[in-house]
Amino acid sequence: MRPLVHRSPMPGLGLSMGITLTMLSLVVLIPIGALLLKGANYGLAGIWETVNRERVWAALFLSFRLSLIAALFNLVFGVLLAWVLVRYRFPGRRLLDAAVDLPFALPTAVAGISLTALYAPNGAFGVLAGEIGWKIAYTQWGILIALIFVGLPFVARTVQPVIEEIEREVEEASATLGATRLHTIRHVILPMLLPAALTGFALALARAVGEYGSVIFIAGNIPLVTEIAPLLIIIQLEEFNYDAAAAIGIAMLLISFAMLLVINLIQVWSRRRIGHV
C-alpha cells in the first residue's frame, strides 16, 4: 500500500498541510457540512416536501432553463471571440481582449443595476426594443441578458489557449488534401476545440444557475414567472424559515455537484482523447 504522504526532503510539510486543512475546513467544509447535516436532520422526505411545490419547481426550472440557453449562446459567441482574438490582427484587438474579462471583474450588483438601466422601458436599449413591442427588463429576456453577461468570459478564456496551440501544419495538410476552408474548420479545427469549449460551457452553466446579484434587479421577481432559485432561498431566510431555505439550498448544491462531476468527466475524457488539456 502506498504511504499516505511520501517522504520528502522538502521542509514545511506540517505547516503547509496544517494551514491548508484548517482553513479549508473552517471556511468551506464545515459550513457546507452544516447545510448537509441540516438536510440529513430534515430527512429526504422533508426536503422533497419543500422542494416539491409549484413555486420551487418553477424557480429551479427557470434558473436551469435560462442558464442553459445563456451558456449555449456563450458557447457559440465564446468560440467566435476566441478565434477572432487569436487569429486576426485589427486595431483595438488588445482592448477587446481585455474587455472579455470585464464580466469577471465588474461586481454583480453593479452589472445588475446597469443592465436594468439599459433595458428598462425608458433605458437606451429598452426604448429601441419597445418600438417593436419587445419588453426585455422585468421579463425572462432580462434574466437571459444578465446570465449571458456573467457567463461571457468562460468559453472564450478556455478556448483561447487551445487555438493558440493549434499547429498551422494541420490546417495546411487539410488544405493540401483538397478540403475547403469551411470543411477544415468543421472537421479539423472545431473537434480540437470541443473539449475546452465544453469545459467553458459547463463552467458558464454552473455560474449562471447560482447567479443572484446581476439577475434580481432586472428580473422583476414575479413568483412562477421571473423568480430565480437563489432568490427563493433569500425569501425563506428573511422569513426565518431555515428548514425550507436549507432544503432548496441542498437541491441547488446537488445540481452544482452534478455539474462539477460533469466538468471533471469532460476533462478526463479530453485528456484521453488528446493527451493533454
Add this chain to the structure above:
Amino acid sequence: MSDATFRPATEETPLARRILIGLAVTGLLILVFAPLVAVFVEALRDGIMASLESLASRDAWAAIKLTLTIAAISVPLNAIFGVAAAWFITKFDFRGKAFLITLIDLPFSVSPVVAGLCIVLTFGANSAMGAWLVDNGYPIVFAMPGIILATMFVTFPFVARELIPVMIEQGRAEEEAALTLGAGGWRVFWTVTLPNIRWALLYGVLLCNARAMGEFGAVAVVSGKIRGETATIPTTIEMLYQEYLSVAAFTLAAVLALLALVTLVLKTLLELRHADQLAATHRH
C-alpha cells in the same frame, strides 16, 4: 504564437474575416461596453456635484470603510491559504491530491447565496455553535466576522488556483539545490520560491481583491444589511437603488466599476510583462 505569416490556404476569405470581426466587436459593444458606459452615464445624470455629494453621505462612507476593512482582512488570509495550499500540493506527494484540489475549487461552483446560507446555518443564532458564540459576545452572522467568512468562501480558490500550475511547472529542483547548500526552510521560501511566484501571487491577489470588494449574494445573506454597520458597498448600492436614489446608487457603482477597470489594466499589464511567470492559460 499566432504571429506566423499568413498563408492563403489556411485563412478565411477577407469577407468572412470581416464578418467575424464585426460580429465579435458588435457583440462585445452591446453586451460588455454598453453596461460599463451606462454606469457612468447614470452616475453623472445630475452633474458631477450631485454624485460627489451622494458619496460624501455618512452611509456611503461607512460602506466604503467596511468594504475596505473586509478586503484588508480576507484577501491576505486567502493569500496565506493560497501559498500554503500550493506549497503543500506541489512540493509533496500524497494520496488524495486530486480530491483536495477539487475541494479547494468547490466554492467556484457553489452559488454565493448557498454559500451565505451555509454560513448562516453554521454560525447563526439558531445553530448550537452560533448560540454559544452570541451568548459569549461574539456574534458572527449579521456582524463583521460573518461578512469576512462569506467573502473568504467565495474568493477561496483564487490565489491557490493561480499558484498551483506555476509551481508545478517550476518543479522542485531550485528548492532542492538551496536545501543541499544548507538553507533552512523559511530561507528557501523567501529567497527561492517567493521570487519565482511573486507575479502569479500578485495576479491571484488582484482577482481575489476585485471579487472580495464586489461580492454581493453571499454578503447580502449573512450581513443583515444594517445601514452604517454591516452594509458593504454592493449591499448599499442595492438599498439605494430600491429607494429610487438612482444617482447615489450609480455613483457607488461607478466607484466599484473604476476598481474593476484598474484591476483589468493591472491584470493586462501583468499578462504583457510577466507572461512567462504566470499560469500558462494567461499567456497570450
